[in-house]
Amino acid sequence: MAKLIDGKIISAAVKAEVAKETEELKKKGVTPGLAVIIVGEDPASKVYVANKEKACEQMGFASFKYALPENTTQEELIALIEELNLKKEVSGILCQLPLPKHLNEELVINTIVPEKDVDAFHPQNVGKIMIGEFDFLPCTPAGVMEMLKYENIDITGKECVIIGRSNIVGKPMSMLLLHKNGTVTVCHSRTKNLAEVTRRADILVAAVGRANFVTADMVKEGAVVIDVGINRLENGKLCGDVNFAEVEPKASYITPVPGGVGPMTIATLMKNTLTAAKKQNGI
Numbered sequence: 001m002a003k004l005i006d007g008k009i010i011s012a013a014v015k016a017e018v019a020k021e022t023e024e025l026k027k028k029g030v031t032p033g034l035a036v037i038i039v040g041e042d043p044a045s046k047v048y049v050a051n052k053e054k055a056c057e058q059m060g061f062a063s064f065k066y067a068l069p070e071n072t073t074q075e076e077l078i079a080l081i082e083e084l085n086l087k088k089e090v091s092g093i094l095c096q097l098p099l100p101k102h103l104n105e106e107l108v109i110n111t112i113v114p115e116k117d118v119d120a121f122h123p124q125n126v127g128k129i130m131i132g133e134f135d136f137l138p139c140t141p142a143g144v145m146e147m148l149k150y151e152n153i154d155i156t157g158k159e160c161v162i163i164g165r166s167n168i169v170g171k172p173m174s175m176l177l178l179h180k181n182g183t184v185t186v187c188h189s190r191t192k193n194l195a196e197v198t199r200r201a202d203i204l205v206a207a208v209g210r211a212n213f214v215t216a217d218m219v220k221e222g223a224v225v226i227d228v229g230i231n232r233l234e235n236g237k238l239c240g241d242v243n244f245a246e247v248e249p250k251a252s253y254i255t256p257v258p259g260g261v262g263p264m265t266i267a268t269l270m271k272n273t274l275t276a277a278k279k280q281n282g283i
Contacts, residue, residue, distance in 0.1 A: 002225070002251035003151070007143075010150045011263035015058060018270045022060045025277065032277035033062035033089045034118070034269075037080065038096045039103065040070040045096045052094070055266050061273060062089060070100055077103060081111045091277035092118030094269070097168075115280060118272040121167070129172055132179050135279060136272045141173040143264025144205065144226050145180070151253060153224055155180040159200050163187045163214070163241070164207035169228055173205055194218070206241035216246040224253040228261050 022032060034056050038049045049065065056063035066080060077095075084090050093116045095108050109117075114124040120136040128134040137145075148155060160182035164170040174184045187197055198204055198218040206214045207228035219225060229241030240257030248254050255261055277283075 002248045002254040005147050005151055005226075005253050005255045005260065007147065007255065007260045007263040010147055011143075011267035013150070014146060014264070014267040015055070015270060018267070018274050019059050021274055025274070025283065026060065028281075028283065030277055030281045030283065031062050031089070032059070032091045032273050033064060034092045034094065034273045035064040035066065035084045035087075035090045036094050036096065037066045037068065037077070039068045039072050039077065040100045042096075042098070045098075049096055051266055052269065055270055056273075059270050059274075061270070064090060072100075072103070074103055074107070077108060078111050081108065085111075085113045085116060090116065091280060092116050092269075092273040094119055116276060118269060118276055120172070120272070126167075126172070129175050132175075136275060137176065137268070138168060138172045139265045139268040139272065140169050140207075140228060140261060141176050142268045142271075143261055144173060144228070145176050146264060146268065147226070147255065147261070148203070148224070153203070153253065155182040155203065158182050158202040160184045160203045160205070161187060161198050161201035162205045162207065163194070163198065164205075164209070164228075166207065169207040173207065177203070208241050210241055211239050212241070212243040214242040214247060216243070216250055219247050219250050221250055222252045223250070225251045225255070226261065227255050227257050230257055230262060 036049050036052055038045055053063050084093050093112045099105050109121045114122045117125050120138045160177045162170050162173050165186050165188045174186050177184050187194055195218045199220050201223055203224045205226045209229055211231035225247055227240035227242040231239055233239055238258050
């Protein structure tokens with residue numbers, strides 16, 4: 001039976017550390033501030049934004065929320081970002097994705113100055129991750145690394161397989177595992193004999209966005225299974241990309257959904273915002 005990697009417990013430890021550092025920072029007259037922009041009425045995005053606001057409050061951060069209507073133009077959104085780039089009280093800027101179809105996500109990401117890009121999506125920050133000299137890490141992959149570290153799971157020399165090659169999770173995840181000396185394979189929709197590849201994994205990361213996609217026959221006995229997916233079933237329940245009931249008896253460690261990687265993403269965002277505030281103030 002697998003040991004559960006509890007994201008709630010680990011994220012609470014990360015947040016406690018951030019809150020403690022924030023207290024010290026405030027004594028020096030610096031308050032970290034996070035600006036979150038949401039365009040339109042996407043229900044999932046609204047939940048994420050509310051969670052981020054709540055986390056800012058817990059950390060003692062200043063929180064700035066900009067809820068824009070669905071029909072916001074590209075020019076209006078860019079103008080807001082440019083304004084936030086110059087605001088001293090804003091340490092980090094986050095634009096909630098996905099954006100409505102008429103807006104150019106790439107242009108939006110590129111407009112956020114790299115030193116306030118707490119999602120680490122700007123090409124400059126992506127490049128820094130590639131060479132291993134980064135200021136910020138994308139929140140979800142960094143959260144996964146924190147979980148592995150917390151559980152003392154050694155990555156050196158391990159076969160690490162990632163299902164999914166997105167810019168948000170799959171690609172940066174591969175880099176972080178590589179920096180820790182993992183032997184990394186990235187799988188995707190064109191991968192042939194996927195189950196054969198995933199069965200080699202000592203550490204398997206599922207980030208494909210398909211409910212219960214990873215089944216027991218795809219997992220090696222004793223593997224560490226990290227489920228990044230979050231999918232809503234027809235009955236309204238949340239589930240991951242991994243068929244938990246099937247895979248859990250085979251794994252040595254596994255993350256649940258909900259309560260696994262999800263809480264870590266927000267904790268890492270808080271950590272990134274704190275880092276940004278410190279760097280911007282030469283601390």
